[in-house]
């Protein structure tokens with residue numbers, strides 16, 4: 001399969017690097033990373049290891065591929081979609097956090113699959129990416145149900161050794177992940193604690209409230225996600241990732257823009273379309289956006 005990875009930073013380089021063992025992969029990345037991969041190949045280290053030689057470029061448009069993987073941060077999704085609109089791609093798959101697929105659908109003609117990734121990735125230096133944890137890619141039709149394209153992409157991922165599930169219930173999975181991120185990411189970022197610190201703490205109750213609100217909005221969107229399931233998902237992730245610093249905490253610590261708009265912000269916006277209020281998500285989003293403004297990031 002010819003696969004274009006749009007936004008090869010940490011996750012895109014890891015997934016693209018693993019796919020490059022059997023597929024024809026092009027990484028759209030920044031220099032000096034793109035230049036280094038072109039000149040000397042890519043080292044995958046850590047929980048996975050490989051030396052591969054995908055193509056790498058900073059050129060955003062004019063590519064042709066069977067599949068475009070979108071792995072930019074959520075706030076760069078619209079720009080990525082606009083660049084992909086000037087490419088010839090047969091299908092698009094997002095592995096980003098937050099609700100980003102709608103932005104891709106609204107700007108692209110190619111079919112868009114929904115995806116989530118729990119692999120851990122860190123771009124150590126140009127040309128070198130660390131797999132910090134073997135997770136799973138889950139992908140499928142955005143509206144759910146069986147899908148031949150998703151099956152083909154899943155088969156291509158598995159052929160490259162990526163732990164991949166093709167799911168027929170992506171709407172529920174996306175909203176459950178959103179509920180987990182809306183709770184854990186925002187609260188850990190604002191309180192500067194590891195995920196495990198939420199267990200049995202008042203801050204954990206705040207995370208539960210954000211997740212319950214998200215589940216309520218999911219149901220308004222006709223996605224079946226009971227409050228109890230969202231709350232239990234938060235507890236499960238807090239327990240399994242107790243020592244992790246959430247991606248949003250890492251962004252705040254590094255003084256980088258967060259993905260709040262596609263997480264808590266998306267919950268607030270979609271709730272408003274239904275005339276529904278989500279005060280916990282609204283508060284968390286306001287605090288994070290105020291921090292970003294104060295830090296000159298938006």
Ligand SMILES: NC(=O)C1=CN([C@@H]2O[C@H](COP(=O)(O)OP(=O)(O)OC[C@H]3O[C@@H](n4cnc5c(N)ncnc54)[C@H](OP(=O)(O)O)[C@@H]3O)[C@@H](O)[C@H]2O)C=CC1
Pocket residue numbers: 006007008009010011012028029030058060071072073074076079080083095096097098117118119120121122123247259
């Ligand atoms: N890292 C991880 O372990 C995981 C990440 N995710 C999700 O995956 C997504 C990506 O995360 P992550 O890989 O960590 O983020 P990174 O910031 O490491 O990677 C995104 C990369 O895309 C680049 N980029 C943006 N626009 C362009 C462009 N027009 N042309 C070329 N390159 C571009 C960015 O460069 P620049 O910064 O210079 O703009 C950056 O290098 C997020 O939604 C995240 O939540 C999900 C699971 C795990």
Ligand SMILES: CC(C)(CO)C(=O)C(=O)O
Pocket residue numbers: 097180181184185195237241244245246247248
């Ligand atoms: C699951 C969780 C909360 C793990 O830290 C995550 O997805 C993130 O940090 O973005």
